Amino acid sequence: MSTEQVSAVADELRGMLAQVTGRPELLGAPDGVRLFGAGVGLDSLAGTLLIRQVQRRYGVDVAAEDLNLDALETLGTLAAFIAARCQGAS
Amino acid sequence: MIKCVVWDIDNTLLAGVYLESGAEPPAADRQLTGVLHQLAARGILNALASRNPPAAAAYVRQQTGADFAAVECGWESKADAIARIAAGLSLAPDAIAFVDDDMLERAEVAARLPDVLVLTPDEAAEAPDWPQFSPAVITAEARRRSQLYAERRHRQAAAAQFGRSRDDFLRQAGTRITIGPAGPGDLPRLHELSIRTHQLNSAGRPLTQADLAGLLAAPEYTVITVRLADDFGDDGLVGAAITTGNGASGGLAAPVPAVSVAVTVPLIMMSCRALGRGVLDALLAWLCRSAVADGAAELRIPCLVSERNVPMRLALATAGLRAEPASVAADGRAVFSRSLTGELPWLPDWVTVE
Incomplete structure (x- = not known):
């Protein structure tokens, strides 16, 4: 996986985050920001919507593949998780 | 268990087509109006998905006297409308039933949302007898459910503006x-x-x-x-x-x-x-x-x-x-x-x- 690929995914994720939370300022969220708790402060509802959008867009089912959902720690970890699973797809 | 029934309007809740009836839109279907109220009393929500202007929903509300937890009026796909209703009410697709007289609409929803229970109006008339529509206990929370969802709509609108x-x-x-x-x-x-x-x-x-x-x-x-x-x-x-x-x-x-x-x-x-x-x-x-x-x-x-x-x-x-x-x-x-x-x-x- 290339760094361009990961950062392209991260950009799309920022769009999804802004959409599921209704907070456009998240379009500028840095890769290292934590998605839950202090940071973006996603709740389980917005988190579930994000997981669904990721599945629709990339065919990657984070909930099925990651028991502890650690992939959702930061925007960067999620982008890397997705990019690693859709190599050659794009 | 079904928690929300999404209803079509034309030839389903109304005994005719809203836009084709000139100044005098058709009356409500009496049997299905009864079903609407029966379900609401059991704590099951009703919602509308119709290819009509929003005025049609207001007309149905007035004709049936029923509360609708969500209304989707527009010309895009019913499956999309149902998905939006489900998301808005935080319900999973298998908690939703969809009633439409139009075979193509039913087929589209069945294909795109396979977990939704798809019914004809005749089937819906019998639905109150089915176990999926018959909660074993009906609590105070259940009887107030459509009011709770109305409060929820106001809360969500306020939250969306809050920023x-x-x-x-x-x-x-x-x-x-x-x-x-x-x-x-x-x-x-x-x-x-x-x-x-x-x-x-x-x-x-x-x-x-x-x-x-x-x-x-x-x-x-x-x-x-x-x-x-x-x-x-x-x-x-x-x-x-x-x-x-x-x-x-x-x-x-x-x-x-x-x-x-x-x-x-x-x-x-x-x-x-x-x-x-x-x-x-x-x-x-x-x-x-x-x-x-x-x-x-x-x-x-x-x-x-x-x-x-x-x-x-x-x-x-x-x-x-x-x-x-x-x-x-x-x-x-x-x-x-x-x-x-x-x-x-x-x-x-x-x-x-x-």
Whole structure:
């Protein structure tokens, strides 16, 4: 996986985050920001919507593949998780 | 169980086509109007999805006298309309039925949303006799359900305008979460929650009132209720947890000398109305603190890992609980746990403990 690929995914994720939370300022969220708790402060509802959008867009089912959902720690970890699973797809 | 029925208007709720009837739109179908009210009295929501202008929905509301929890009027696909209704009400597709006289509409919804129960108007007329539409208990919360969803719409509109963080909004909205011991009067609602909750249910199996009465009476278990209200309305009893271990006082009685080092939570369940309002996060934060008060060093929450309760797993992860992937049992159960030393999850100051 290339760094361009990961950062392209991260950009799309920022769009999804802004959409599921209704907070456009998240379009500028840095890769290292934590998605839950202090940071973006996603709740389980917005988190579930994000997981669904990721599945629709990339065919990657984070909930099925990651028991502890650690992939959702930061925007960067999620982008890397997705990019690693859709190599050659794009 | 079906929690929401999405109705078409033309030749379904109306005995004719709204836009083709000139100045005098058709009257409501009398039989289906009866079904609308019967379902509402059982706590089942009604919604509209129609290829008509919004005025048609207002006309149906006036003709039938029914409340609709969501209305989608427009010319795009019914499957999209139903998906938006489901998302807006935080319902899973298999909790939704769709009624339309048009075979093509039914086929499109059946193909794109295979979990939705798709019915013809004739089938819908019989639906009140079917088990999916017949909740065993009808609680005060159920009878108020369409009002609760109306309050929810006002709250969501206010939240969308608010623009700051969720916690700021919860504070601004006067959110009040009350955690306290369950009593015998709570049994019907606890039973109902155990049947109706899926997205926020850790055990994934229903409990009868007798099961729950047994747990309430058993000294080794504590049954805890969670109530939710804010300035928009009172949602009543929205959730519960059962705890055991370390004397099982659940922090609600005087601490008992520790007999084990862990508090286990065999069940957490919460209404999907509480989704997005910080209630499960607050309950988990409180469970950590009450386990500490009981002298436990670890909190353990067994959870059925399924596609449906992803929101539950997200809340567990956010509260710092983890499960060993290799430990997931054949039936999909895994024990999520966390140490109670170090920093505990944040407990908002709008939580009251009774």
